């Protein structure tokens with residue numbers, strides 16, 4: 001029987017040498033005349049173990065990692081094809097605690113299948129949700145997505161079903177589904193992992209969105225820094241089209257839906273939906289005033305659903321297993337599961353899909369294993385560059401949209417960046433302002449000018465120039481930006497700045513010698 005070996009093709013694994021490992025494996029198979037084949041799967045999301053190589057034995061998949069090309073010969077010598085013992089042997093993949101404790105709904109296939117195999121996709125429940133959707137009315141699909149409690153995973157947490165209903169109810173000869181795959185937040189990689197590891201789930205979600213709203217055309221806007229995701233998605237779209245899943249008659253039904261992949265040129269603000277639409281239209285990526293909502297006048301002025309990759313990729317399981325199944329996970333108004341991305345100075349970095357409700361402390365200390373440096377955790381930034389810094393005193397905050405908002409934070413795209421006690425929070429506050437100054441689209445004054453003034457003010461605090469006055473000025477500036485900015489780039493930059501100042505006041509005191517000189 002041919003033995004199957006899995007070597008990831010995910011960008012994180014490639015960055016750590018997966019290509020060389022795959023080549024060394026192929027050479028070894030040939031040299032030894034073995035009956036084995038290599039499948040290039042997605043990542044399981046345990047980055048400290050990448051490249052994570054698996055072998056399918058008679059009963060289960062056995063993991064080895066992190067594997068270097070130089071380890072390959074030794075693995076074969078140790079009877080790796082039969083799951084043999086070796087220093088890199090991790091046991092059955094499904095039993096690795098980081099994976100075993102997860103609830104993988106959206107990421108159920110990621111790392112399991114060959115991302116470009118339709119047979120694999122179908123074998124693991126693929127297209128079941130779409131089949132159900134085809135048999136339903138538009139209103140029934142929208143109702144199911146609404147009832148599931150799914151909220152946008154791109155950052156704002158807006159209910160997906162309500163957005164879809166607005167587009168469904170809008171009149172127009174042409175409507176669009178635009179998938180936001182700009183994924184600009186620090187510490188985030190969930191979109192990339194899905195696009196590289198299970199692209200058909202995104203395609204399926206987009207087709208369902210199209211059928212539900214009456215849109216026949218879709219675009220995936222992917223950041224140019226994701227060449228592997230762009231290549232995988234492009235190939236997946238071609239495969240789906242050739243198989244009649246995309247095209248004038250989706251899976252032989254009366255519904256038409258086709259889609260294209262577009263790449264952005266690299267601007268954080270192009271992840272903001274209206275800026276993204278401008279960019280997609282070939283214009284400068286500048287934010288549009290709302291109203292009109294993109295749902296009514298979006299791409300080329302037509303009704304448009306703009307949804308994040310994970311929002312759309314979560315729809316197939318909802319349509320397959322039902323709204324109640326999905327809604328059963330989570331807490332409060334945060335229903336279902338969320339792929340938490342753990343990064344920064346952390347021992348076990350990676351993707352952890354789980355129901356909403358885990359506390360921040362559980363995520364950082366137990367799942368992430370604390371810092372990689374072994375020093376105490378000082379702060380955790382949740383929600384990307386616009387998210388607040390949480391001190392250990394707030395580690396009891398449950399992962400829930402409302403609970404984070406109540407503590408002046410946000411979940412955003414669920415990326416968390418861990419910092420140890422060597423972090424300088426004034427420097428981090430300055431960085432937030434600097435980031436905003438660089439990435440501002442320039443349309444409104446509080447953001448464009450305020451962020452530059454913010455950098456200058458942080459520098460004055462650092463230099464000990466009238467520190468109390470300048471701290472008050474920085475807080476005042478934050479208020480102006482928070483309430484006066486047109487979009488969340490200027491509006492949320494105050495979150496990291498104010499949280500740093502409020503939770504770590506000691507870092508905002510000038511050096512005593514400078515104070516004495518005043």
Ligand SMILES: Cc1cc2nc3c(=O)[nH]c(=O)nc-3n(C[C@H](O)[C@H](O)[C@H](O)COP(=O)(O)O)c2cc1C
Nearest residue numbers: 152153154180182183184271272273307308311488
């Ligand atoms: C500055 C800025 C950057 C953003 N970047 C992203 C992004 O990279 N990906 C994303 O899905 N949403 C991003 N958003 C949120 C989008 O504007 C929008 O809310 C989202 O795409 C809607 O999809 P959802 O409802 O599925 O979350 C960003 C918002 C702002 C203000």
Ligand code: SF4
Nearest residue numbers: 441443444447487490
């Ligand atoms: S807040 Fe900043 S990014 Fe947003 S519209 Fe204003 S200038 Fe542009």
